[in-house]
Amino acid sequence: MTREEVHKNILWGAATAAYQVEGATYCDGKGKNSWDEYYEKNPLGYDGNIAVDHYHHVEEDLKLFHEIGLETYRFSVSWSRIFPEGTGQMNPKGLEFYDRIVDRLNEYGIEPYLTLYHWDLPLPLLKKGGWLNKEVIEDFLAYCKLLFEHFRGRVRLWGTINEPASEVMEGYIQGTHPPQEKNNTHALQVSHHFNVASAAAIKMFRDMGMEGKIGIVLNPMPVDVLEDTKENRKARDYAYDFMSDWYISPALTGHYPKNMLEFCQKTYGAPIIDDKDYKLMEENIGDYLGVNYYMRRVVEAKDLDSDKIEEKFSFVRVPDGNYTKWGWEIYPQGLENLLKQIYNKYGKKEIIISENGIGFDDQADEDGFFEDNERISYLKQHIEVVEDLCMQGINISAYYVWSAIDLLSWTNGYQKRYGLIGVDYNTLERSIKKSGFWYRNFILGEDT
Ligand code: GCO
Numbered sequence: 001m002t003r004e005e006v007h008k009n010i011l012w013g014a015a016t017a018a019y020q021v022e023g024a025t026y027c028d029g030k031g032k033n034s035w036d037e038y039y040e041k042n043p044l045g046y047d048g049n050i051a052v053d054h055y056h057h058v059e060e061d062l063k064l065f066h067e068i069g070l071e072t073y074r075f076s077v078s079w080s081r082i083f084p085e086g087t088g089q090m091n092p093k094g095l096e097f098y099d100r101i102v103d104r105l106n107e108y109g110i111e112p113y114l115t116l117y118h119w120d121l122p123l124p125l126l127k128k129g130g131w132l133n134k135e136v137i138e139d140f141l142a143y144c145k146l147l148f149e150h151f152r153g154r155v156r157l158w159g160t161i162n163e164p165a166s167e168v169m170e171g172y173i174q175g176t177h178p179p180q181e182k183n184n185t186h187a188l189q190v191s192h193h194f195n196v197a198s199a200a201a202i203k204m205f206r207d208m209g210m211e212g213k214i215g216i217v218l219n220p221m222p223v224d225v226l227e228d229t230k231e232n233r234k235a236r237d238y239a240y241d242f243m244s245d246w247y248i249s250p251a252l253t254g255h256y257p258k259n260m261l262e263f264c265q266k267t268y269g270a271p272i273i274d275d276k277d278y279k280l281m282e283e284n285i286g287d288y289l290g291v292n293y294y295m296r297r298v299v300e301a302k303d304l305d306s307d308k309i310e311e312k313f314s315f316v317r318v319p320d321g322n323y324t325k326w327g328w329e330i331y332p333q334g335l336e337n338l339l340k341q342i343y344n345k346y347g348k349k350e351i352i353i354s355e356n357g358i359g360f361d362d363q364a365d366e367d368g369f370f371e372d373n374e375r376i377s378y379l380k381q382h383i384e385v386v387e388d389l390c391m392q393g394i395n396i397s398a399y400y401v402w403s404a405i406d407l408l409s410w411t412n413g414y415q416k417r418y419g420l421i422g423v424d425y426n427t428l429e430r431s432i433k434k435s436g437f438w439y440r441n442f443i444l445g446e447d448t
Contacts, residue, residue: 004445006390011111011397012443013072014065014404014420015355017118017162019048021407022078024055028093031084032123034130034178035410046413052405052423055097057430062104064421064430065404069440072111074354074400075101076118076162079143086122087139095150102154113354113400114151115159115217116144116201119167119177119410130179131167131190137197144201148208156212157398159290159354160201163219164194165247173310176411184308185268192271195250199284206284215286216251217354220244222296222338226316231301235313239299242309244338245345251289252346254282260309267307288397289342292355293382296334326359326412332381339394350395356382357402359409359416362433370422370433379435383442401439405430 001009019035025048026032039047054061065073079086081094098114105112117140125136144160170177172187181187198216205214223240225232241260249257255278256271264270298321299313306312317323322330339351358378362370379401390396406419414425420436423429442448 001391003387003391006387007445009397010386010390010399011072012439013070013074013111013113013398013400014068014439015074015113015400015402016054016076016404016407017115018076018078018081019051019118019120019408020403020410021052021054021405023049023051023053025049027055028097029081029084029091030078030094031080031086031091033078033080034121034123034126035119037123037126038178038180044411044413046408048408050428051408052425053428054405057428058097058100059104060430061405061421062101062108062110064432065110066108067440068420068432068436069443070110070404071443072113072157072398072400073105073404074113074115074159076115076120076159077147078120079117080120080122082146083122083139083143086125087142090146098151102151106154111157112155113157113159113398114147114155115162116140116147117160118162121178126179131193131197132186134193134196137193137200140197141200141204144204145208148205148210152208152210158205158210158212158214159217160198160214160286161194162217163292164191164198164216165219165243168194169243185270188264188268188270189272191246192273192277195247195281196277198251198286199254199281202284202286203280213287213350215288215290215352217290217292218244218247218251219292219294219355220248220338220342221294222334222341224296224298224337226298226300226318229301231304232299234304235299235301238304238309239297239313243297248289248342248346250281252285252342252349254278254285263309288350288352290352290354291339292402293335293338293353294356294358294402295329296331296337298329324358324360326416328358330358330378330381332385335382335385336389339389339396343394348393348395350397352397353386353399355400355402357418359412359418361415362406362417362422364422364424364431368424368429368431370431370435372433372435375433375435376438379439380448
């Protein structure tokens with residue numbers, strides 16, 4: 001295919017997540033969730049109570065998404081707006097908010113892409129064990145069923161669980177996200193419950209005869225070594241298995257990487273897997289694999305004999321690497337390496353780049369205009385890789401810039417901006433950044 005044909009085949013969009021944009025923490029019946037409590041318990045100097053107040057600016061924001069020419073928009077639904085207690089009584093005002101989003105997007109001809117779960121677990125469910133408690137899977141399915149029934153025919157692109165690896169690593173190993181545990185056994189069991197929940201939602205979607213596509217959204221990272229030694233290559237394989245393939249393998253085959261599973265079950269006694277789980281996961285592979293790509297990881301061997309996986313390797317900086325102030329390496333080649341590694345191991349699969357973008361501390365000029373040239377450069381480099389890969393036969397059907405609009409960075413607050421649309425956090429005034437105009441022209445196929 002030519003680059004022009006590839007460009008036309010890909011749906012070009014941008015993404016956000018409920019908790020990172022909506023604010024309106026307790027408006028119109030929304031219940032408390034895990035992140036509301038997290039920011040109360042961890043005084044970081046910022047929280048999600050206002051975010052960018054998308055809840056009260058939704059019409060304006062969707063109009064701006066239309067103005068920058070998005071062909072599709074990925075957003076997530078806040079479970080605790082729909083079921084304030086996580087289960088039981090549904091909150092009609094919560095559903096109305098998402099009706100406004102979905103119906104306006106369809107009026108604009110912008111394909112809605114609805115993520116069912118993007119980390120904001122209703123607090124009562126966290127209090128009964130969260131994702132460690134297998135009962136929460138049933139609660140999740142009741143929530144999914146309601147949304148499938150309600151949006152049938154109006155939403156044709158669905159994501160089940162966003163970045164399970166992030167919630168597992170940060171929430172159960174590093175303790176930097178809710179529920180702030182440091183327990184590898186719990187981490188591994190939660191990772192399994194995410195896979196069961198996703199497969200069960202996919203099964204329900206198909207049993208209900210829903211139109212469109214559904215899949216899980218992962219954030220796999222390619223892993224390289226600086227010095228090519230036997231020990232470093234072993235550390236690399238552990239790191240890739242632990243951070244990436246542990247999630248890719250069940251998503252694409254219904255089974256975990258064999259060596260890592262044996263090691264985990266021997267060392268941590270987890271995950272405990274019921275036989276029916278395997279059947280469910282094998283029989284309900286997603287229609288696509290969502291890939292959130294930001295960066296690669298570079299590692300060296302640490303303590304290869306440690307019984308803690310994360311102590312077998314340590315992250316290293318590339319001496320002449322290009323890093324943001326938050327230490328994220330800008331490395332577009334990593335996207336090619338990652339997708340080819342996935343294709344080589346699992347064969348051809350539809351891929352959606354469900355997030356790709358970069359956080360900078362953008363500064364507006366005296367007229368309030370964000371001349372975010374670095375973001376344009378980052379997007380250009382990564383989109384070029386996306387189009388090149390499609391020309392080589394890799395099936396990428398859609399691409400989403402993270403993020404459509406500036407938003408709350410979970411543990412970096414508001415200084416770290418990702419948006420194509422800027423927000424003045426004092427006035428909540430919106431303005432299209434230079435990258436937003438660039439992306440519009442790019443989508444139109446105008447030489448940029
Ligand atoms: C941040 C992160 C997030 C995630 C996104 C994952 O800075 O907080 O980059 O924005 O990328 O929520 O799906």
